[in-house]
Amino acid sequence: MRLFLSGLRKLVRRQATWVTFGLLAGLLVLIVVAVGATANRPGASSAERAATLSLVTFPGAYDVILSFILGLGGLFAVIYGAAVAGSEWTFGTLKNAVARGESRSRYTLLSFASIAVVIAVGLVAAFAIGLVAALVGATLAGVSTSGLTDAATLSRLPQQFARGWLAIIEEGALGFAIATLARSQLAGIGAGIGLYFGETFAGIFLPDIVKYLPFNVATASVATGTATGGGFGGGARIASVDANTAIVLVGLWLIGALVVAALFTERAEISG
Amino acid sequence: MTGMDGLALATRGLRKSYGSQVALAGLDLSVPKGTVYGFLGPNGAGKTTTMRLLTGLIHPDSGSIELLGRPFGRRDRHRLFGVGALIESPAFYPFLSGRQNLRELAATGAPTAPGRIEELLDLTGLRDRAGDKVSTYSLGMKQRLGIAAALLSDPALLLLDEPANGLDPAGMVAMRETLRHLAANGKTVFVSSHLLGEMQQMADIVGIIAAGRLVREGPIQQLLNSEGTVRVRVAPDEVARATATLRTLGGQEGVMSTVAEPDWISVRVTSDRVGEVNRTLAEAGIWATGLESGNDLEMLFLGLTGGEPVQGGEGTFFGMAGAGPGRGPAGTGSGA
Ligand SMILES: Nc1ncnc2c1ncn2[C@@H]1O[C@H](COP(=O)(O)OP(=O)(O)OP(=O)(O)O)[C@@H](O)[C@H]1O
Ligand SMILES: [Mg+2]
Numbered sequence: 001m002r003l004f005l006s007g008l009r010k011l012v013r014r015q016a017t018w019v020t021f022g023l024l025a026g027l028l029v030l031i032v033v034a035v036g037a038t039a040n041r042p043g044a045s046s047a048e049r050a051a052t053l054s055l056v057t058f059p060g061a062y063d064v065i066l067s068f069i070l071g072l073g074g075l076f077a078v079i080y081g082a083a084v085a086g087s088e089w090t091f092g093t094l095k096n097a098v099a100r101g102e103s104r105s106r107y108t109l110l111s112f113a114s115i116a117v118v119i120a121v122g123l124v125a126a127f128a129i130g131l132v133a134a135l136v137g138a139t140l141a142g143v144s145t146s147g148l149t150d151a152a153t154l155s156r157l158p159q160q161f162a163r164g165w166l167a168i169i170e171e172g173a174l175g176f177a178i179a180t181l182a183r184s185q186l187a188g189i190g191a192g193i194g195l196y197f198g199e200t201f202a203g204i205f206l207p208d209i210v211k212y213l214p215f216n217v218a219t220a221s222v223a224t225g226t227a228t229g230g231g232f233g234g235g236a237r238i239a240s241v242d243a244n245t246a247i248v249l250v251g252l253w254l255i256g257a258l259v260v261a262a263l264f265t266e267r268a269e270i271s272g
Numbered sequence: 273m274t275g276m277d278g279l280a281l282a283t284r285g286l287r288k289s290y291g292s293q294v295a296l297a298g299l300d301l302s303v304p305k306g307t308v309y310g311f312l313g314p315n316g317a318g319k320t321t322t323m324r325l326l327t328g329l330i331h332p333d334s335g336s337i338e339l340l341g342r343p344f345g346r347r348d349r350h351r352l353f354g355v356g357a358l359i360e361s362p363a364f365y366p367f368l369s370g371r372q373n374l375r376e377l378a379a380t381g382a383p384t385a386p387g388r389i390e391e392l393l394d395l396t397g398l399r400d401r402a403g404d405k406v407s408t409y410s411l412g413m414k415q416r417l418g419i420a421a422a423l424l425s426d427p428a429l430l431l432l433d434e435p436a437n438g439l440d441p442a443g444m445v446a447m448r449e450t451l452r453h454l455a456a457n458g459k460t461v462f463v464s465s466h467l468l469g470e471m472q473q474m475a476d477i478v479g480i481i482a483a484g485r486l487v488r489e490g491p492i493q494q495l496l497n498s499e500g501t502v503r504v505r506v507a508p509d510e511v512a513r514a515t516a517t518l519r520t521l522g523g524q525e526g527v528m529s530t531v532a533e534p535d536w537i538s539v540r541v542t543s544d545r546v547g548e549v550n551r552t553l554a555e556a557g558i559w560a561t562g563l564e565s566g567n568d569l570e571m572l573f574l575g576l577t578g579g580e581p582v583q584g585g586e587g588t589f590f591g592m593a594g595a596g597p598g599r600g601p602a603g604t605g606s607g608a
Contacts, residue, residue, distance in 0.1 A: 002379045009376065010376055013367055013372070091366070093364065095359065096380070097380040097381065098327070098328060098329055099328070099329060099352065099355075100356075100357075100381025101328075101351070101352030101353045101381040101382060102380035269329070270329040271330050
């Protein structure tokens with residue numbers, strides 16, 4: 001427990017945590033408010049205007065905010081996971097813990113557990129900020145906010161959040177594992193980003209294989225049918241597995257990534 | 273292992289290679305409890321490698337380790353709860369303060385007593401800067417924090433890899449006193465260093481390592497006595513005759529002079545024989561113009577680790593043991 005709490009404290013004091021969150025929330029606010037402010041500009045066709053306004057019209061706005069967070073959040077999670085895991089090697093702080101007799105795999109897994117918690121808090125907070133921004137956007141655009149309390153949408157939210165969180169931490173775990181294998185923060189972040197976009201790119205040529213790969217299943221697992229499902233950062237839409245199969249695969253990738261990270265750390269020669 | 277009672281740390285036949293680079297070629301250390309043990313060796317001799325092995329950061333290719341009287345293998349990480357270590361350069365989270373770093377470190381491994389962190393910040397003279405980020409610390413401040421980190425769980429065995437790195441004179445004195453104090457209270461301190469003078473003032477026992485092997489180990493006074501050197505200065509035109517004469521005392525290998533100081537002749541005899549050296553020369557009609565007994569650690573060290581070009585030609589100190597081509601794992605100082 002003290003190790004887990006220590007992991008949380010370290011993350012809270014880490015600049016990367018606040019930069020990542022600030023970027024996510026900031027972009028969300030910027031886009032939603034800008035949409036609201038410009039929707040009624042003169043010269044827009046009514047079709048254009050309807051499309052724009054739908055972004056800030058509840059209950060649809062819930063899905064917009066969520067898919068934005070989950071889409072961009074996936075890429076951010078890869079980078080964040082890699083930054084945290086890689087820094088243990090780059091700073092040499094893993095060495096300290098091991099030399100004090102700490103279990104290597106326990107240290108690794110608890111470090112990830114604290115990342116998962118921070119991501120959960122970050123998602124909820126970004127969502128709340130996005131919500132406020134959408135309300136501001138709706139007011140600016142003069143759209144009614146009566147859909148805010150739409151019961152059907154609200155009842156779906158917890159489950160969407162749970163799925164979204166799982167998908168995001170799976171992507172974070174991937175970055176975490178990659179940086180562990182690379183034993184370096186910078187190399188881990190670079191390789192993580194490369195893999196993220198590489199997978200999207202490969203999907204153009206090998207859709208039947210790529211649809212089972214980690215970033216695609218993460219996207220597929222949060223697709224709700226009505227929502228745009230990870231349209232941001234996801235690039236071209238390719239064939240994907242259905243949402244329920246996807247969530248199982250997300251779980252498998254998550255466990256796989258953590259097992260790799262823990263095993264590698266357990267066996268590594270720490271001689272840097 | 274037998275006969276290891278009273279040892280805080282022992283290794284037998286410890287071997288370790290990094291790829292084809294042999295770092296340790298069968299290291300046997302015996303570190304008695306309650307002593308300050310100075311672990312000396314030139315660059316690349318294997319000191320840091322030994323420290324890494326002792327803390328489970330890396331694993332030996334063969335050989336065994338005993339920590340605090342019990343075997344230490346892959347599955348014995350709990351043995352490290354009694355060990356504190358500073359290995360190579362100290363490592364910290366730059367975005368945390370010194371105090372926060374110690375606090376998060378205390379969340380790993382052995383439990384730490386409440387109040388211990390403040391105590392250590394005082395001891396290492398960091399109290400005033402303890403709230404600042406480590407990224408703003410000077411080299412010596414990081415080193416002090418590293419020493420504090422090693423002492424965090426009040427370890428019975430302290431492993432310090434060149435702890436004097438970057439310390440100012442006051443810091444060195446403070447560290448020396450701290451380590452002596454710990455040993456006086458029954459703790460064991462295993463400290464590697466290049467600073468021979470520092471070791472001479474601080475260590476009870478020294479082990480000298482060269483090219484991955486222990487070439488000497490014993491109480492420092494005993495080593496100095498047995499490995500003393502007497503240096504005499506004679507007129508330049510009498511160096512050759514004096515050298516030949518002194519070989520009756522020091523043997524063929526034990527008498528030499530260096531290019532840097534051609535008129536100084538070193539004779540490898542214990543320092544209490546300085547009068548005898550002088551008399552031998554006088555009887556040959558040669559008058560020494562200078563005479564000193566140089567039984568310091570430096571002479572011993574250079575002799576054992578191949579620092580003297582004359583001594584067996586195993587490379588020089590400045591050439592770094594183990595760095596040259598064709599040096600096999602068995603390459604050790606010739607004084608062994
Ligand atoms: N991570 C590594 N990978 C490959 N070789 C290494 C590694 N670490 C050390 N070595 C080699 O092992 C040998 C012993 O190195 P070690 O760091 O133990 O020496 P040292 O006695 O601590 O030297 P120094 O006084 O310079 O700190 C050297 O030849 C070195 O090049
Ligand atoms: Mg070293």
